[in-house]
Amino acid sequence: MNRYEQLANILGGRIEQGLYPVGQRLPSVRMLSSEHGVSVSTVQQAYRVLEDRLLVEARPKSGYFVSASKPQAALPAVCRTPQRPVDISQWEPVLALINSRINPAVIVFGGGTPDISPASLKPLTRALARMAQRQDLSTLGYDSIDGSKILRDQIARLMIDSGSHMGAENLVITTGCHEALSIAIRSVCQVGDIVAVDSPSFHGAMQTLKGFGMKALEIPTDPVTGISLEALEMALEQWPIKAIQLTPNCNNPLGYNMPDDRKRALLRLAQAYDIAIIEDDVYGDLAYQYPRPRTITSFDDDGRVLLCSSFSKTLAPGLRIGWIAPGRYRDRAIHMKYIGTGATATLPQLAIADFIRQGDYLIHLRRMRYQYQQNLCLITDWVREYFPAGVRVSRPQGGFMLWVELDEKMDTQRLNRLLEPENIHIAMGSIFSASGKYRNCLRLNYAQLDSQIHKPAIKRMGELIHQLMANS
Amino acid sequence: MNRYEQLANILGGRIEQGLYPVGQRLPSVRMLSSEHGVSVSTVQQAYRVLEDRLLVEARPKSGYFVSASKPQAALPAVCRTPQRPVDISQWEPVLALINSRINPAVIVFGGGTPDISPASLKPLTRALARMAQRQDLSTLGYDSIDGSKILRDQIARLMIDSGSHMGAENLVITTGCHEALSIAIRSVCQVGDIVAVDSPSFHGAMQTLKGFGMKALEIPTDPVTGISLEALEMALEQWPIKAIQLTPNCNNPLGYNMPDDRKRALLRLAQAYDIAIIEDDVYGDLAYQYPRPRTITSFDDDGRVLLCSSFSKTLAPGLRIGWIAPGRYRDRAIHMKYIGTGATATLPQLAIADFIRQGDYLIHLRRMRYQYQQNLCLITDWVREYFPAGVRVSRPQGGFMLWVELDEKMDTQRLNRLLEPENIHIAMGSIFSASGKYRNCLRLNYAQLDSQIHKPAIKRMGELIHQLMANS
Structure with a gap:
């Protein structure tokens, strides 16, 4: 495929995802040329293709506008949640999901792995090999408790894109975002404490709450604008909530970016009730818009936000390198880091720092954003083609996860049982709820799509859903 | 130095450490030849050197016997401990110890790092480099939650030497022994629970108890036979203890190997009171005796022992690869693994598995045991030469840590303050006690000794101790 076709x-x-509504002026040729690192004429050719597809119309001296779009699938509904803190369930299906990671015969729509095959990762594996054989053996000793400064410097630099201006001394390197979340939770909460979460919410973060003995209070969440501030405020009035845990950018599983004004309003709420915010930004660098959306952390002026992230989604999860910016909770976070893993592995930190410094990270990111956005169009089309009419799908603004809501009579646990012998794996909606809601939903990973493999799998999924619907 | 001199x-x-008392028959020439992988004539030459040193006498047709030894330094005293559970203190000095890891100008006697410079580690760094560039990218994806089977198989094989016969399915790979301990503690205890510990005890494990809100009950511990079973039984009678946490082999900091009959008796106590044992074996493969001592785990027949270990002391801490054999607590341990780090980094697991499979691990171990045993003689001599008369030192049976007990009026915190401007770093005794005991003790790491650097440093330390004694 040519650059302009891409x-x-x-x-x-x-446009199809609704990022630019009908009638809106589209970004200028010059802006797109800078965003995508392509020539002006490539952008012009791309706009011509879109004119041919009747998606775009050119208005003389004004630029390009969204002319029409085919009708979109309906968005998932905002769900009512239990209006009280609950003990978190769902460990068994989460464990089943984790265990599906490693069977190569299975078509995995359920997991959280990005595409790790692109050539743009090659400089990273070369850096790993080079660092491993360094004569000074610096990769074999204990690293400092907060991680290699050389990597923290690079991360601090990258974080400028999300609106944050902090120094390396504000960061602690972790063993993936999992350890960052684990540190964050233990830094601000005790056993029995109540944590408000977006709903649906990342199952790993909720299992962490469960493992440390906290209760989750699920807050209804809009598939476009994110956690309901109104519902959150009511909950804060009613319950002694200790922290809010959420993924405001490229949300997992819903894919939205929370608008900046709502991020600011959320922070004001946290200030008013004097509670902490645990912000998971692990997909943030994979936002399709340019520049990437800001973090809540970037608005934080009193250190109450604990930012958690990693390179597991942008680069590769097997490296197990993440970070936390723990704000005012740094001392406690360092203690939690020490008792969790002692230190972070040195070699991958040095290799990633080198990869970023050489500019290879941004090149890789650009490539992956292209790919994930293209794949999103593919999978959305397949789902709409093969799933029953009335299916609702999310409109992800980044990352590589699609949230699908089926008829409310559907139970994706039953679907999963039918899919197992077909070697197709999905993430059931219920694991994204502390109380086992979203039984009629599923999450599909579209990081790596092959039309020969994944389209027939979605088709088969659709057939089984039709079959279950007919029998119900 | 020749092989026979080594x-x-x-x-x-x-002999000087008292492993073979006066009059005892020494191992046969054939046995030593097999233990050390040297020829029979090398062993005979070595015995001739020892005869010249008047340490050994040959008796015709009977073999070699310990003829005499110079008077040994007294052993550290068994300490009275607070006879009640306490909240664990000492985080600040532990943090100071951790932060001393990374200043290359400092002569570090305080840290826990092994010697990572030997050529016998080269095959490992080569394996890391080779694996990093594998075309199948298997090192970049999420590993299974319990770690790479290929590595678990190798560890299970190695564990036969400690008397354990378990399969790969009984092991979970962790991010160092720290994560193993963290998982173990969270698998068997809740906030507020009481855990009995050996005293002195590894500060990292105690800080883990602290971080998770448990209390420590310190049990008096003999510097040769280990934790007092009599005191432990009294404590079990009196307090609702949930688990015993200890390092029975190559104890950190005392260096003893607990005799097998006491390991069995400890296990019987745990069974009688139905509590768990958290066994830290991280130095076990560095025991100077051959074959290495058995673990408590190897006697366990009802899965109540959680064995924690890693390659941080035997290979290199920067790899962050450890493991836990969680026994009957496996389900809970898997959940704790998931919420702590999600998975373990893949690349170092595959490289270490390769290193073991090629036989390089055993070669490296043999080399390090030689070196650490030689260094033990050096540092013991230096301490006895330069420290005040009456100094008591441990007689390590493995590992690379010497425990030094000074006059009871001494405060090693004051010593530490004097050492800081001299760029010499020690581990103060107080961090090895939940209640801040052992203020007159220190721990010295002798993994890597250079007579030009470390001997003058010990000499200087001795001068400062004399000076403090004179002023007290």
């Missing part, structure tokens, strides 16, 4: 697909995808 | 030093060291 770009046309991306812009077309954005 | 061997003579090792045997001489064992």
Whole structure:
């Protein structure tokens, strides 16, 4: 595919996903040229393709506008949640999901792995090999408790794109975002404490709450604007909530970016009730928009936000390198880091720092954003083609996860049982709820799509859903 | 140094450390030849050197016997401990110890790092480099939650030497022994629970108890036979203890190997009171005796022992690869693993598995045991030469840590303050006690000794101790 065709697909995808509504002026040729690192004429060619597809119309001296779009699938509904803190369930299905990671015969739509095959990761594996054989053996000793300064410097630099201006001394390197979340939770909460979470919410973070003995209070969450501030405020009035845990950018599983004004309003709420915010930004660098959305952390002026992230989604999960910016909770976070893993592995930190410094991280990110956006169009089309009419799908603004809501009579646990012998794996909606809601939903990972493999799998999924619907 | 001189030093060291008391028959030439992988004539030459040193006498047709030894330094005293559970203190000095890891100008006697410079580690760094560039990218994806089977198989094989016969399915790979301990503690205890610990005890494990809100009950511990079973039984009678946490082999900091009959008796106590044992074996493979001592785990027949270990002391801490054999607590341990770090980094697991499979691990171990045993003789001599008369020192049977007990009026915190401007770093005794005991003790790491650097440093330390004594 040519560069201009790729770009046309991306812009077309954005229009179809509703990022640019009908009648809106589209980004200028010059802006797109800078965003995507392509020539002005490539952008012009891309716009011509979109004109041919009747998605875009050119208005003389004004630029390009969204002319029409095919009707979109309905968005998932905002769900009522239990209006009280609950003990978190769902460990068994989460464990089943984790165990599905490693069977190569299975078509895995359920997992959280990004595409780790692109050539743009090669400089990273070369850096790993080079660092491993360094004569000074610096990769074999204990690292400092907060991680290699050389990597923290690079991360601090990258964080400027999300609106944060902090120094390396504000960061602690962790063994993936899992350890960051684990540190964050233990830094601000005790056993029995109540934590408010977006709903649906990342199952790993909720299992962490469960493992440390906290209760979750699920807050209804809009598939476009994020956690309901109104519902959150009511909950804060009613319950002694200790922290809010959420993923405001490229949300997992819903894919939205929370608007900046709502991020600010959320922070004001946290200030008013004097509670902490645990912000998971692990997909943030994979936002399709340019520049990437800001973090809540970037608005934080009193250190109450604990930012958790990693390179597991942007680079590769097997490296197990993440970080936390623990704000005012740094001392406690360092203690939690020490008792959790002692220190972080040195070699991958040095290799990643080198990869970023050489500019290879941004090149890789650009490539992956292209790919994930293109794949989003593909999988959305397949789902709409093969799943029953009335299916609701999310409109991800980044990352590589699609949330699908089926008829409310559907139970994806039953679907999962039918899919197992077909070697197709999904993430059941219920694991994204502390109380086992979202039984009629599923999450599909579209990081790596092959039309020969994944399209027939979605088709088969659709057949089984039809079959279950007919029998119910 | 020739092979026979090295061997003579090792045997001489064992004799001086009291491993072979006066009059005892020494191992046969054939046995030593097999233990050390040297020829029979090398062993005979070594024995001749020891005869010249008047340490050994040959008796015709009977073999070699310990003829005499110079008077040994007294052993550290068994300490009275607070006879009640306490909240664990000492985080600040532990943090100071951790932060001393990374200043290359400092002569570090305080840290826990092994010697990572030997050529016998080269095959490991080569394996890391080779695996990093594998075309199948298997090192970049999420590993299974319990770690790479290929590594678990190798560890299970190695564990036969400690008397354990378990399969790979009984092991979970962790991010160092720290994560193993963290998982173990959270698998058997709740906030507020009481855990009995050996005293002095590894500060990292105690800080883990502290971080998770448990209390420590320190049990008096003999510097040769380990934790007092009599005191432990009294404590079990009196307090609702949930678990015993200890390091029975190559104890950190005391260096003893608990005799097998006491390991069995400890297990019987745990069974009688139905509590768990958390066994830290991280130095076990570095025991100077051959074959290495058995673990408590190897006697366990009802899965109540959680064995924690890692390659941080035997290979290199920067790899962050450890393991836990969680026995009957496996389900809970898997949940704790998931919420702590999600998975363990893949690349170092595959490289270490390769290193073991090629036989390089055993070669490296043999080399390090030689070196650490030789260094033990050196540092013991230096301490006895330069420290005030009456100094008591441990007689380590493995590992690379010497425990030094000074006059009871001494405060090693004051010593530490004087050492800081001299760029010499020690581990103060107080961090090895939940209640801040052992203020007159210190721990010295002798993994890597250079007579030009470390001997003058010990000499200077001795001068400062004399000076403090004179002023007190």
